[in-house]
Amino acid sequence: MSSTRYAWSPMRCTTCSDDSSQFVLNDSDRTDSFRCTRCQVHGHLPYVHIEELADRLKPGQTLALRSGALHIGTPVQSPGSARHEAPEGLTVFTLGVVRLAEEKELSGTWHTLGKAHHFHFRASCMHGVFGSITIGARTGKILRGQLTHGRGAHRVEEKGTNAVRSLLSGVTPPSCPPSCAEGQHRP
Structure with missing residues (x-):
C-alpha cells in the first residue's frame, strides 16, 4: 500500500503578515475555530474558521494540527514514484x-530516476501498444523511445x-479479439 508523504510547514497568517504567526485552536472547545497568535499585536481580529483557512490551500495540500499549531502539508514526490503530470x-x-x-x-x-524522466504509456487494451520515452532531466530533450505492438510482439x-x-505517428487502434470485448482489458 502506498501512502502520500508530506512536507509540513506552519500555516502563516495572511492578515497580519507576521512571519512568526501561527494558528492555534481557539480558547473554546470547538475544533473548527482557530486564532492567529500575532494578529492582536497588529490590531487585527485573530479568529478564523477552518473553512477560510482550507480555502487558501493549493491542490493536493492538507491541514493538520501539529505541535499545537496548524500546519500545511504539501505532498512530497519521492524519487522514482509515478505521477501523471509532465515534469517541468x-x-x-518533447511536449508535442x-x-x-x-x-x-x-x-x-x-x-x-537519476538524470532521466521516463514517460511510460500503454493502450487501454492488452492487445494495443505499450512502451516508454526517456527524456534527459537537464535538457528536457527526448533521448530514446521504445514501442511494442501488443503482448509478445517485437519491440x-x-x-x-x-x-x-x-x-x-504509426500507432493505430488495437485489433482486439472478441475476448477483449468481454472485459479482459488492462486495469
Whole structure:
C-alpha cells in the first residue's frame, strides 16, 4: 500500500503578515475555530474558521494540527514514484510528442530516476501498444523511445525526438479479439 508523504510547514497568517504567526485552536472547545497568535499585536481580529483557512490551500495540500499549531502539508514526490503530470523543463518538441501519445489514446505515467524522466504509456487494451520515452532531466530533450505492438510482439527502439515522433505517428487502434470485448482489458 502506498501512502502520500508530506512536507509540513506552519500555516502563516495572511492578515497580519507576521512571519512568526501561527494558528492555534481557539480558547473554546470547538475544533473548527482557530486564532492567529500575532494578529492582536497588529490590531487585527485573530479568529478564523477552518473553512477560510482550507480555502487558501493549493491542490493536493492538507491541514493538520501539529505541535499545537496548524500546519500545511504539501505532498512530497519521492524519487522514482509515478505521477501523471509532465515534469517541468521539457522542450516544446518533447511536449508535442507526449501530446501525440495522448492523442493516440495512450495513457501514461511519469517517473524520474537519476538524470532521466521516463514517460511510460500503454493502450487501454492488452492487445494495443505499450512502451516508454526517456527524456534527459537537464535538457528536457527526448533521448530514446521504445514501442511494442501488443503482448509478445517485437519491440522497436528509436533515438531522438523526430524518430520517436515517427514511431508514435504509426500507432493505430488495437485489433482486439472478441475476448477483449468481454472485459479482459488492462486495469
